[in-house]
Every structure is written in structure tokens, then in C-alpha cells.
Amino acid sequence: MSKRSPSLFQRHRPSWSAPVELLSFGLYFLCAVLLVLSRVGHGALQDARDELVDLSAPFLELASVPAIEVRRAMDRARLYVRVHRDAVAEVDRLAKENEELKQWRWRTQLLERKVAHLRKLLHAAEEPALVYATGQVIADARGPFVRSALVNLGRNDGLRIGYAVINGDGLVGRTIEAGDNIARVLLLNDLNSRIPVLVGPRAARGLALGDNSAELQLGFLQDGAGVSPGDEVYTSGSDGVFPRGLRLGVVVGEPGEYRIRPFAELDSLDAVSVLFFDAPALKRTDPEGLADRGGALSATPDPELEEDRTAGGPQVPLAPVAAISPPMASQAQTDQ
Amino acid sequence: MTRFLPAFSILIAVIATAAPWGLPADATFILPLLVVMMVFCWRALPGTELHPAAAAILGLLADLLSGGPLGFWALMCLIAATVGLKPGSFRERRNLWKQWLTWTALISVLGLFGWLLASLYYLRWIDWWPILLGVVASIVIFPFVLYGLLWVWTGHIGHSRRTLFRRAS
Numbered sequence: 354m355s356k357r358s359p360s361l362f363q364r365h366r367p368s369w370s371a372p373v374e375l376l377s378f379g380l381y382f383l384c385a386v387l388l389v390l391s392r393v394g395h396g397a398l399q400d401a402r403d404e405l406v407d408l409s410a411p412f413l414e415l416a417s418v419p420a421i422e423v424r425r426a427m428d429r430a431r432l433y434v435r436v437h438r439d440a441v442a443e444v445d446r447l448a449k450e451n452e453e454l455k456q457w458r459w460r461t462q463l464l465e466r467k468v469a470h471l472r473k474l475l476h477a478a479e480e481p482a483l484v485y486a487t488g489q490v491i492a493d494a495r496g497p498f499v500r501s502a503l504v505n506l507g508r509n510d511g512l513r514i515g516y517a518v519i520n521g522d523g524l525v526g527r528t529i530e531a532g533d534n535i536a537r538v539l540l541l542n543d544l545n546s547r548i549p550v551l552v553g554p555r556a557a558r559g560l561a562l563g564d565n566s567a568e569l570q571l572g573f574l575q576d577g578a579g580v581s582p583g584d585e586v587y588t589s590g591s592d593g594v595f596p597r598g599l600r601l602g603v604v605v606g607e608p609g610e611y612r613i614r615p616f617a618e619l620d621s622l623d624a625v626s627v628l629f630f631d632a633p634a635l636k637r638t639d640p641e642g643l644a645d646r647g648g649a650l651s652a653t654p655d656p657e658l659e660e661d662r663t664a665g666g667p668q669v670p671l672a673p674v675a676a677i678s679p680p681m682a683s684q685a686q687t688d689q
Numbered sequence: 690m691t692r693f694l695p696a697f698s699i700l701i702a703v704i705a706t707a708a709p710w711g712l713p714a715d716a717t718f719i720l721p722l723l724v725v726m727m728v729f730c731w732r733a734l735p736g737t738e739l740h741p742a743a744a745a746i747l748g749l750l751a752d753l754l755s756g757g758p759l760g761f762w763a764l765m766c767l768i769a770a771t772v773g774l775k776p777g778s779f780r781e782r783r784n785l786w787k788q789w790l791t792w793t794a795l796i797s798v799l800g801l802f803g804w805l806l807a808s809l810y811y812l813r814w815i816d817w818w819p820i821l822l823g824v825v826a827s828i829v830i831f832p833f834v835l836y837g838l839l840w841v842w843t844g845h846i847g848h849s850r851r852t853l854f855r856r857a858s
């Protein structure tokens with residue numbers, strides 16, 4: 354009698370399948386619990402998360418190198434193609450732009466002198482200079498839930514939660530998590546991002562609302578605010594978190610459905626600067642016990658550390674930011 | 690070492706997913722779905738070992754790096770690991786269509802589930818376009834990923850020489 358093939362009569366079922374099924378069920382349950390705890394915003398979970406992200410910083414930094422190089426190579430190739438396609442026109446354009454910039458520089462210097470003279474006449478108090486640290490975006494963490502980025506600056510660099518983050522083009526977002534060596538930046542276009550802004554030459558008040566798309570919604574405008582496409586949008590500072598006058602974007606779209614196109618290219622962030630602007634509202638965001646540690650959350654960073662910060666990385670034009678800002682604390686109080 | 694190759698390759702993919710590639714805002718859902726796809730494919734390939742717990746842990750790492758709620762990508766990877774075994778092994782290399790169809794069905798459901806879950810999380814309807822784009826892109830690139838992983842695992846995409854000789858005899 355021939356031996357029957359086992360595959361016909363025996364279903365391949367490993368002996369350990371029952372524990373695996375039980376484990377799978379447990380894992381599904383664990384995922385559901387973690388989702389609920391994340392929604393609730395459990396403190397312990399958040400702390401553990403910060404620690405783990407901090408631990409992963411070296412790997413992320415390593416992984417970001419090829420990504421950044423690939424992106425830069427693509428940018429260079431694009432520029433190379435553009436220049437070689439129409440070299441004469443490109444040179445003409447750059448020459449024209451250079452002339453315009455020279456005129457702007459002259460006008461800026463004139464205005465700076467004028468402002469300094471007027472301030473002297475008014476005996477205005479000197480504004481504190483904004484200190485900043487420049488870092489590199491090492492992870493572009495985006496998905497259906499968040500639009501965020503990780504930068505290689507942390508509490509050891511004097512960072513704290515709620516600081517404004519900018520690049521050469523304008524405002525990028527604010528820090529929402531800060532580990533020892535790494536911080537998460539909530540981008541402007543994130544669903545949770547809400548920034549009070551001033552729009553156009555009439556400084557109409559509004560709110561820049563992120564909705565996970567490339568552009569932001571412009572909401573809560575007053576009736577007859579006199580906003581039109583092309584108007585510049587900048588931070589009002591009325592939230593007590595951002596300094597007043599940070600460039601944010603430009604108004605686009607139709608009346609009633611205005612949107613804001615950010616100046617900063619949020620999809621391809623490279624070097625960013627964190628502004629050490631310690632508004633009173635930020636003190637509430639400090640985790641308990643951190644104040645006792647000293648140094649890390651210091652509102653006035655160490656001068657030596659400050660020199661290190663400003664020395665490294667690309668220069669970010671911060672002078673206009675400080676120049677635009679009126680006395681910030683008094684402005685915030687007035688707005689409130 | 691080869692025993693840990695599936696988990697290791699997915700770990701690399703999770704870290705690469707977080708790298709700043711400069712993708713446009715609408716295309717941000719594609720890379721995380723690649724991780725889920727790899728979990729599905731590794732489970733389908735014969736002779737490989739990827740425990741559901743490992744898939745869930747790697748998904749959890751993706752959650753950590755993405756900044757989203759913990760458990761979302763872990764859940765996605767876990768579902769992919771569970772469903773990955775269902776269409777049968779990819780041993781014969783002839784059932785690509787079956788695998789592809791299963792992946793299409795799975796990712797469509799996962800996309801819808803993810804959109805509903807994200808909407809529930811924020812208590813508002815979130816933008817569905819990036820998710821749809823990610824789902825369609827993942828369906829298109831599925832055979833490339835499947836055969837790519839097969840090549841990583843076996844060193845060849847088609848039938849092995851031994852199999853060919855056996856068939857000829």
C-alpha cells in the first residue's frame with residue numbers, strides 16, 4: 354500500500370501557532386492602547402518617546418547624509434540644466450536682480466539710519482538682540498497625522514519647547530519636542546499649527562491655519578480687512594510665543610478663500626535656525642523638574658555657547674526680524 | 690545572519706523613510722507604505738522569518754520617527770504581516786498576480802482605514818488625496834519591491850539553476 358502524501362491530508366500547522374495567534378491578538382490590543390494613550394497625550398509615553406528619539410539621533414543623522422546629498426545633487430543638476438539652456442537670459446536675470454538688491458541695500462541702510470535717529474529722539478529702550486542656533490534637518494517626519502521635522506539641536510544647545518524656527522526664506526514652524534540633542538519642529542502646514550498673523554500694509558489681523566497641504570488657510574479675518582492677493586503675511590506675536598514680524602508667506606487665492614503660500618519651502622528644508630525668544634507663555638511648556646537642572650533651559654544662553662552657535666552653519670538674515678519687532682512684551686500685553 | 694535579513698532590511702527602510710528626501714507634501718504617504726509593503730512581501734517569500742512581533746516593533750519605530758501617534762504604523766505593519774501569509778507562498782514565482790491582487794485589496798482597505806483613523810484622531814476629515822496617491826503608488830511599485838526583495842534573499846529573480854535542472858530532467 355502506497356504511503357499517502359502528507360500534504361493532502363495534513364494541514365501544515367506549526368505547533369507554536371496558537372501562542373503566535375495569542376501574541377498577535379495582544380499586539381493588536383497594545384497598538385489600540387498606544388493609539389488611545391497618544392490621543393490623550395499621556396506624559397510618560399511622551400517622555401519615553403523623547404528619550405527614544407534622542408537615542409536614534411546618531412542613526413538619523415547618518416541616514417540624512419545621503420538623502421541631503423542626493424537632494425543637493427538634484428538641485429545642482431536642475432540649476433545646471435537651467436543655466437545651460439538659456440545662459441544669456443540667466444546672466445541678464447542675475448545682473449538685474451543684483452542691481453535691484455544693491456538698491457535695496459542702499460534703501461535699507463538709509464532706513465536703518467533713520468530708525469536709529471528716531472529712536473534716539475524718542476529715547477526708546479534698546480531691543481534685546483535675538484539669539485539663535487543653526488542646525489540641520491536630519492529627518493523629515495511626515496505622514497497622515499503630522500508635518501514635522503527633526504533638527505540636530507536639543508536642550509543641550511539651550512533649546513526649549515515653543516521656540517520659533519526659521520530659515521533664510523522665513524518662518525518654518527516651532528519646536529514641540531526637545532530631547533538632549535534633537536528637537537522636533539512642527540511645520541507651519543501641520544494640522545495643529547495655528548499662528549496669529551498680520552496681513553498686508555494695513556496689518557489686518559488673522560490666523561494662519563495649517564491643514565497638512567502645501568499652503569495654509571488664512572482665517573479669522575475681520576470684515577473689510579482690505580486683504581488682497583500678494584500681500585505679505587508675518588507673525589503678530591499676539592500668542593506670546595513667536596516674536597512679532599517674522600516673515601511667513603504671501604496671500605494667494607480668491608477673496609473669501611484666501612490662502613497663504615509660505616516663503617519657506619517646507620518640503621525641502623535643509624539648514625534651519627531656532628530663535629531663542631523666551632516669551633512668558635513658553636515657561637508654561639517646560640516639563641516639571643527641568644527648571645532645576647539649570648543650564649539646559651536657561652533663558653539667557655551662555656555667551657561662549659552663543660558664539661559657537663552663530664559661528665556654525667549658514668548665516669540667516671536675522672537683523673530684519675529684530676528691526677521689525679517693536680517691544681515685544683508690551684505688544685503681547687496690548688494684544689491680550 | 691540571513692535569519693535577521695528581513696527585519697534588518699525593514700529597519701533600514703524605516704530609517705530611510707525618515708530621511709529628508711524633499712518629497713512634495715502630497716507624496717509623503719508613499720515612503721511609510723513602502724515599509725508596510727516590505728513587511729507584506731517578506732512574509733510572502735518562502736524560507737524567510739519575520740515574526741509579527743518584529744513587524745509591530747518596526748512599525749512602532751516608524752511611529753516614533755514620524756512623530757505621529759504611537760501604534761498607527763505598528764498596527765498597519767501588523768495587519769500586513771497577518772495578511773502577508775494568506776495568498777500563499779511566492780515559492781512558485783507564478784502567483785505574482787495573486788500576490789499583487791491581495792496587496793491591492795489590502796492597501797486599499799488600509800488606506801481607507803488609515804484615513805478614517807486619522808480623521809477620528811483629529812475629529813475632522815483630513816485630506817484624503819495624499820493617502821490615495823500613496824496607495825496608488827504602492828500598488829504600482831509592488832512587483833518591483835517583491836522581486837527586489839526576492840533578489841536580496843535568493844540572489845536571483847527567476848528560477849534557480851537547480852530548479853531548472855530538475856524541471857528538465
